[in-house]
Amino acid sequence: MSVPVMTVPGESPAARAGSAVRAAGLRKTYGGGETAVHALAGVDVAFARGEFTAIMGPSGSGKSTLMHCLAGLDTATAGQVWLGDTELTSLRDDDLTALRRQRIGFVFQAFNLLPVLPARDNIVLSMHLAGQRPDPVWFDEVVARLGLRERLSHRPHELSGGQQQRVAIARALLARPDVVFADEPTGNLDSRSGAEVLGLLRSSVKETGQTVVMVTHDPAAAAYADRVVLLADGRLAGELADPTAESVLDALRGLGA
Numbered sequence: 001m002s003v004p005v006m007t008v009p010g011e012s013p014a015a016r017a018g019s020a021v022r023a024a025g026l027r028k029t030y031g032g033g034e035t036a037v038h039a040l041a042g043v044d045v046a047f048a049r050g051e052f053t054a055i056m057g058p059s060g061s062g063k064s065t066l067m068h069c070l071a072g073l074d075t076a077t078a079g080q081v082w083l084g085d086t087e088l089t090s091l092r093d094d095d096l097t098a099l100r101r102q103r104i105g106f107v108f109q110a111f112n113l114l115p116v117l118p119a120r121d122n123i124v125l126s127m128h129l130a131g132q133r134p135d136p137v138w139f140d141e142v143v144a145r146l147g148l149r150e151r152l153s154h155r156p157h158e159l160s161g162g163q164q165q166r167v168a169i170a171r172a173l174l175a176r177p178d179v180v181f182a183d184e185p186t187g188n189l190d191s192r193s194g195a196e197v198l199g200l201l202r203s204s205v206k207e208t209g210q211t212v213v214m215v216t217h218d219p220a221a222a223a224y225a226d227r228v229v230l231l232a233d234g235r236l237a238g239e240l241a242d243p244t245a246e247s248v249l250d251a252l253r254g255l256g257a
Contacts, residue, residue, distance in 0.1 A: 019082070020179045020211040021070050022046035026079035028065050028234075039065040041234035042079070047179070050209040052202060054222040056248065057231035058255055064183065066231065067215045071104055071181045072096050083178055101130035105172030105180040107201075109187035111164045113156040119163075120152040123170045134174055142170050145207075146200060162193030169200055173210065180204070182214040186221055198224040219248035230255060 028040040039062045047053050047070075055063045068074035070081055072088045081088045083103060088096060106112075113122045123143070124134050143149055146166045156164050165185060172180045182201065186194030202224045204210040214225065222228050228240040228248055232255045240247055 018048050019046040019084075020049040020051075021081070021083050021213065023066075023070060023081045024079055026066070026069060026081065027077045028062070028069060028074065029077045038234050040069065040076070040079075043231075043234070043236055045229060045236060047211065047213050049211050050205065051227060052205040052212045052225045053214070054225035054228045054243070055213065055215045055231065056217070056219075056222055056228055056252065057237065058252070059217075061231040061237075061255075062234040063215050063231050065234075067181055067183060067213065070213065071106070071179075072100050098130070101126060102132070102175065103178045105175065105177040107165070107168050107172050107180060107182040107185045109184040111156070111161075111168050111188070113164055113167060115156050118153050118155055119148060119159065119167045122156070122167050123148075123152075123174060126171055127175050130175070132175065138176070139174060142173050145203070146170050160193065161189050162196055165189060165193070165197050166200065169197065169204075173204060173208075177210075179211045179213060182212060184216055185214065186216070186218065194221070219245040219252065222248045232256075 022045065024044050026040050026043040027038070030037045030039060043066060055067060057063045065074065069076045076089055079089070083099065086099065088099070091099065114125065117125065127134050143152065146169060148166055148170060151159060151163055159167065185201070186197055189197060198221055201212050201214070205212055216222055223243050223245045225243060226241070228243045228251070229236065230238040230240070230251055237255055238251060240251055
């Protein structure tokens with residue numbers, strides 16, 4: 001199957017106006033000389049506000065590197081990244097740390113919860129570290145949406161994997177971030193819990209207008225997204241709108257995945 005070539009004008013007025021996060025000419029190289037690895041080789045891409053986008057590609061295609069650079073977790077070798085109108089690639093380390101705490105949410109495969117804290121404290125931890133007070137009304141709404149009201153006093157080891165990931169999602173949503181980045185969020189979950197977590201991410205986009213960018217290797221997970229961005233060899237290789245598990249699998253086969 002041939003994969004449609006993406007044409008995403010990273011610096012066009014339309015991209016600037018409707019994008020939660022975008023990149024232009026993004027390059028990331030590890031090492032130097034003959035052993036240099038070009039994880040990203042000039043990526044121009046924009047992610048719309050209020051959209052659920054999955055990033056996919058073969059192993060080594062650069063999908064995790066792209067997400068880490070977009071989220072300010074890794075430094076690009078060249079190119080630019082914007083969160084709204086803020087250029088991340090020009091920020092000092094302390095300003096970037098503050099921005100991540102205030103405007104970016106993270107959901108990881110490993111949950112990243114503190115084992116000594118109950119769910120309630122894990123949910124509010126990031127905001128407390130940023131010197132912010134959670135909105136109690138929004139806290140209650142997020143907890144209710146995620147079905148955590150009866151679990152707030154439980155520590156992580158007292159929760160199932162799916163419940164731990166719900167706590168991580170609540171933590172990511174609490175500060176009403178510009179973007180939630182999810183890195184293989186169902187990788188440690190069984191199929192039922194994984195489907196529940198993906199449904200919750202989907203509903204956060206549909207019901208609250210949240211922007212979610214997810215890296216996944218699973219075509220069934222990508223089918224929950226509005227759009228799939230495909231990478232191969234550190235370059236954009238295509239995109240799918242309104243993906244299904246079958247259309248994603250066909251596209252990946254076209255990339256040799």
